[in-house]
Amino acid sequence: MEGMESVAQVTSSLASSLATGRILFLLIHLLGIVCFAYIVAKRLVPLLRAKPDLRFDHPWLRLGRVLQFWLGQWRQPRYKLAGTLHIFIFAGFILLAIRAFSVLLVGVSENFVMPGLAGKAGPIYDVITDYAATIVFLCMVIAVIRRVVFKPARYAVPAKFGKAHTADAVFLLSLIAILMLADSLFAAARAAAPAQAGYPVEALAAFSLPWMLKNALLSASLSTLGRLYFGAYLLHELTFYFLLCYRPFGIQFHVETSLFNIYFAKLDREILKPVRWGISDEHLDQVKSFGVKTFEDFTWKHMLDFYSCADCGRCSDNCPANAAGRPLSPRFLTIKARDYSFQHYPIFGPGKNGTALVGNKDSGSIYTEDEIWSCTTCGACEQECPLLVEYIDKIVDLRRGMIDDGNVPQSLQKPLKALESRGNPYGKMEKKRADWVNAKQFQQACPVKILDKTNGAGTLYFVDSITSYDDRMQSIGRATARILDHVGESFGILGAAERDSGHEVRRFGEETLFLALRDHNVEAIRASGAHRIVTADPHAYNALKHDYKDVPAVEHISQVIAREVSAGKIKFNPVANDSSVYTYHDPCYLGRHNQIYDEPRDVLDAIPGLKRVEMARSRDRSFCCGGGGLMLFYEPKEDQRMGVKRVQMAAEAGANVMVTACPFCMVNIEDAIKVAGLEGKMTAIDLAELVDQQIARDCPDLKARSIAAQASEVKECVALSAK
Amino acid sequence: MEILVCVRRVPDTSENEIQLNSAGNDIERGDLVYSINEADNYAVEEALQIVAKAGGTVTVATVGAEDDEEVLRREMAMGANRGVLISDDAFNGSDGRGIATILNAFVETGHYDLILTGVQAEDGGAQVGGMLAALLDYPFASLVTSIEVLEDRKLKISREIEGGQKEINEIDLPCVLSIQTGINEPRYVGMRGIRQVAGVPIPTFHAKDLGIGPGAVGEAGAKVKRVDYFVPVLGKGAEILQGSREENIDRVLELLEAKGGLK
């Protein structure tokens, strides 16, 4: 067989064509790496100037979360199509990583083979990566089509936030597609080469992209193949390094930062960031300035969050404030901050220190006050983000800054002053806090003890302000008390010694006032001698559980009821009205923040004859009612109330009774029913009220009187809520 | 621009029913919380905004006792440069004119271009500002709802008059203005702000520091004295409808028709 070259000769002819570029390739390697290192170093500069953030604890726990959220792409499937695409792309990247390095190194070291892939593993790996490259390529095509043709709503950029991001997205997606093509062409050229010597071509994964390209090249001459081989390599290398150095300029930086962002993500989502990490509450006076006023007031992790945002829009898609038309969009909170950091800490040129972040657009501020006050801290954004970007801490920190500067809307100043002087946002007298227990018929049937040092009980019912003072919500208090009484709980309340839990006070940035309220309450709780706390208010529950230290364990009334139901201590009468269809609305601070989803549902399902439906947005996708605490006083600029949207969701689900387990949800939903024009078609009832209404009580004469009393009171409250 | 704002600590009455005490000679003060008179707070905020633009300092002063220092401190936390307590047993029982006399003596100890007070205190008579101006022989304007600093030691001010109209005046410095609520949006002051000025000394001016003799002020010098608080005997008042909501609505409709209401 003269004239026929061996496979080895063919391969080495390709290799030598590649070798001609070795110096060039090496130079590109060096340039690329140096550029990338320089860019990353520049990107780290603001982080070095940032405030501290203690995230180096529990390394194994953090690694576990990296496995779950980064490697496992845990959050991605929440959006099925985009999630699937991304999982494929991510898997592809991971699988192709080694191949990419191999390819890059082959250019400078001819016979380079990645350790571990020399033997049988090599071809198997090649098959896998052939398919991986193909799938990634296909995903790029689909992604581009999605962006350009279908234009999913959550990618849209409202005019006030700038131009659309589509061009940049398509550019990057195309570059990745080109990378896959280049890689495939490189493999295809080499695989096709033996055909020139009459030998069977190298096997490539059937129907993969490299395979298709190889087939297209079967008739190409060796010299053509050589040029293609060289060209594909160069294209691959250039594209690879271009992407590497371009990614830190945009949302694709998440490719590099995501692992770190997830590693350093908050372990306990419910612990709010302190004013300054490393400074305890007692030493806060040392801190000259509270909160975030300039960019450098953010912690390094916050800045890393800004870098890591992938602009997927899932946060804003689930943000109730955004849906209501308020100025807040979490996605743009992050994107604007990122752009700000790029502008003030450019790759070339000196860094400029901060202008005020919140204020007038003309003076360079990126956030408006209303934007920051609009947040109800419902946590939907944090629940959704695949990169575990944190929002609530930042909003709270920005609010701290505004409060520190005295920049507070008048509508919030009044309740804050009232909280300071009277311990409740309504400004009502402390001594009237327990007046709700004195409702005549109630007091006879269910006298409630006021706890103090001389008068103790095992369980403390922490009522909090709205249930204590609001005429409508007091019935939740009475219902809760009756339930505790029914199950034989020895309990009492703090009465006039109780102050507002301060939950929203803290989340609205008034840390000093919060600490004062907390310290007062902790003392009163200790004095009561209670070793257990129960509350019907999820905001109080969240505060007592996470914001308060050294207090007894706290439960929400729904947990108590659920337990007593399964223990058989609570039995229910069947539902009276056949035409009622119930749906449960998950309060943000019971559900999403504290994962209590099942207990309230179990309780409802234990009521005979109760028809229950689930709204489309439920559990951790529940839609905030509008917010509680101080949010009830704030006057937002919005297109439609969050509560109205929620009530419409209930109607869409086919329900005509909404059950909730939070007094603030009750306020917002009852209000929304009126505003939405659904009076008479939709009612709302609190879980405790419903339970109290349906409990089957044994009937000695003594109790008969109390039943009549309860029935008339509950009728009154249901009538109120029906209006 | 050196500005003096005369402030007063008053009971917070917005949500809390004022009640007579058991002796019937005063209101029940045990459960009351006190804070700065609302209109005075607006005046301090206005002063702070003026000096932010025109330069100068803001002094807040009150005629009272040690308890009143807390409002001075709060206004200092808001941004006032100096707080002054004017206190003396001899001042107790002063009427409006007495207070104005005391303030007049204090003003003479300094150089103030502009003196502000709130229009009226919760328990006051809308008088001190005008009286002080007359004692000082400074021009005066009440119910001021906007201030613009002009050149040549003049201000352009607007006053709130009936019908929602605004009376625009030009006034020479030095002058006294009484400020109406709503003139601006006062900044927030919290516990932290107050703590930060906790250590700043607040000087006290006594009668001898001001050269005020007895007889001009205090109970002896007062021509006007409040002698008691009482609950007025209420007249007949409205006919309160006692029926159910439906019945009341029907009655209202009847009345509307009868009075020529419904179209």
Next chain:
Amino acid sequence: MARIFAYIVHRAGVVDDSAYELAAAARQIDPAASLTAVLTGWGPDLDAACNAVRASYPEIWKIAHEALAYPNAELVRKALLQVLPGASIVLLAHDHLGIDLAPGLSIKMNAAFVSDVLSIARVEGDNLKVVRQEFGGQASTHVHCDARAGAVLTIRPGAFKPLANAAANGSVIDKSSDGILTAGRRYLETLVAETGDVDITRHSILVSIGRGIQEKDNVAIAQELADAVGAVVSCSRPVVDAKWMEKSRQVGSSGKTVKPKIYLACGISGAFQHLAGIKGSPFLIAINKNPKAPIFQVADVGIVDDILEFLPELTSKVREMQGAATR
């Protein structure tokens, strides 16, 4: 007793209602004392005003000066000090001019000063015992006033009922003097309030809302009732301060004065500054959650109920009735 003077407020030749109330107050202080009305101004408007009060005052002093064409309190004070004898009682209305003028006048006259007087409890020689209010009307007080060296009193508008048979047939005495009148404060102009889309002073039925409406979105509830009965919505000051309605809708001493036939006060407490804007004794229906609200003192008919629930039901009943009527 000392002489009593009443400073009369007038505009465009029309005398303010308070002029007659001051005469009644003077009568209560001392029916025997000589009573004089004092008017400042310029030109035919001043003459017309002087004429208008002749029935209520036995003597009228007219002070005409070009500088006094607009009542600048600083200039008025100077003019008054030129003519008022010492140790006299001077009455003014507790209005925007009274607040501006009276305190300084009392100082210059070395007289006692009591503001916003509601009634005269007792007069013993030179000692007056009057009634005032504090804390936004939540508390009433008796105040002693030593009027030996004279007294300046501002009287709450509407607190004293004008005398029924006023037939004083007073004579007008010209107390004008030449000479320059200047002061450290100069009147420039009056900016008229925007009428906005609705002029509430022209409507015979008003559905008026107060703080009880609770939030801006609820204003629609009042608007629907107003639409149904052919009325317009007006409001009290807190509603304007909270920016739930325009200033042009405000009824009160610092808002508009209205003279409707029917006035529905919904969620309005009844502070006097608001009531001061309601003239002509309309039929007043008050709806308020708080049975102790002062509005129930002045209303004709009162309903203790939540306006957020009462008003929508009232509206639908009205619509029902109208629906039935058109069939």
